[in-house]
Amino acid sequence: MPEPWNGDLEKADILFLSSNPGINVFEKFPRYIGRDKTSGEMRFSYAPVTDAEQADYLSREEVRQFFIRRFQENPYTQSRLPGVYEFRNNGDGGDGPCRIRSVKYWNVMMKIAANILGMELDEKTADESVRREIFSRILSMEMVPFKSATEGEIPKDLWKDCWEDNFSREIFYSSNAKVVFLVDKKTTKRFCKFEKDRGTDVMKVSKLWDSVDIDKDGKKKHNAWTRDANGRMVVAIRHLTGARMSYDKLMPSEYYTPEIFNKMRELVSSR
Numbered sequence: 001m002p003e004p005w006n007g008d009l010e011k012a013d014i015l016f017l018s019s020n021p022g023i024n025v026f027e028k029f030p031r032y033i034g035r036d037k038t039s040g041e042m043r044f045s046y047a048p049v050t051d052a053e054q055a056d057y058l059s060r061e062e063v064r065q066f067f068i069r070r071f072q073e074n075p076y077t078q079s080r081l082p083g084v085y086e087f088r089n090n091g092d093g094g095d096g097p098c099r100i101r102s103v104k105y106w107n108v109m110m111k112i113a114a115n116i117l118g119m120e121l122d123e124k125t126a127d128e129s130v131r132r133e134i135f136s137r138i139l140s141m142e143m144v145p146f147k148s149a150t151e152g153e154i155p156k157d158l159w160k161d162c163w164e165d166n167f168s169r170e171i172f173y174s175s176n177a178k179v180v181f182l183v184d185k186k187t188t189k190r191f192c193k194f195e196k197d198r199g200t201d202v203m204k205v206s207k208l209w210d211s212v213d214i215d216k217d218g219k220k221k222h223n224a225w226t227r228d229a230n231g232r233m234v235v236a237i238r239h240l241t242g243a244r245m246s247y248d249k250l251m252p253s254e255y256y257t258p259e260i261f262n263k264m265r266e267l268v269s270s271r
Contacts, residue, residue, distance in 0.1 A: 002145035003029075005171055006070040012139035013268050014113050015177035016240075019187050020144035030063045071106070071135035106140070108240040108247050113138050115251040116179070116264050137268065139175055143168050143187060163194050173230055178267040180232055184239040185209055191234075192226075200229045209236050213257055221257040233267060235260065 030044045044058040058066075113134050114121040121130065144162045162168045182188040185205075192205040202208075203226035211224035225235045237250060248254065252261050 002167075003067070003142065003147060004145050004168075005067055005139060005141040005175075007139035008068055008136065009139065009171070009175045011176070012137055013176065013178045014116065014137050015139045015141070015172075015175055015180045016109055016183055017172065017180060017187060017191065018140075018142050018183035018239075020142045020146060022147065030058055030066055071138060072132055104241045108250065109138055109140060110134050111247065112181070112240075112250065112252060115253055116261075116268055118265065139177055141168065141171060141175075143190060159190050160194060163190070164198075169194075173228075178232060178270075179264050180228060180234040182208075182234060182236045184242075185236070188236040195228065198229070202226045202228070202234070208234075215257075219254075222255055223257045223260065225260055225263075233263065235264075 028046050030046065033043050033045050035042055042060075044060075044063050046058070110131065111121060117134065117137065119130070119134060121134065144158055145168060146158070146162075182191050188209055189205045192202050192208065195202045203224060208224050208226055211222065212220040213223045215221055222235070222237075225233055228234050235256065237255060240247075240250065252264055256264075
């Protein structure tokens, strides 16, 4: 099934919008596996599933809560530590032993949010309560909610279809986020184009992505931001797990001008 969002739509105030979610076939994740032969109701279960008749089915509310509590203590995945996910590692579709693996993208989101919130964070020693507090402020979603191994596998038409047909866009605008990060240039380009086509007065992608100031130490600081159709602050940022840039350089206090960084802090402090 699609991955509509991760986090609390109502309470999170920092939103990360990227292209589409990656896939791991052994990840413990809700899958649509068919309809009940008697009632016709849709069936969901954690996959992989080898015997649909013996599967433990999830209710629609359980599926919804899976995504709302993806970064929290989650009774549906039994993942207690935000920033990790659980997946099956035996590869045969059975209920073999599970491992817990750190998700780099999520952990960089956590660092960025902590930087804005002014919270000290040592990712190796931070206890669960600190991580949980930071992640309660984060919402992550994609323009294309369908999982794939690489972004290049997304058909060109699917970008616009998912956004324009009020699936991803409707979720995006239903959130109460105050600051939006457009992750990577492709996402920034498509967001600006699709929103412009809808009549939203967004900044040109070239300005939003490329405009920088040089500070007194000779460092580049991105100086542009725009607003979405709800008037929320929108900024662009390089991919959170890109190999060419140190994660420390992605911290808003380093990546953006002081004016932009201070505005972010002001917005999220009014929660």
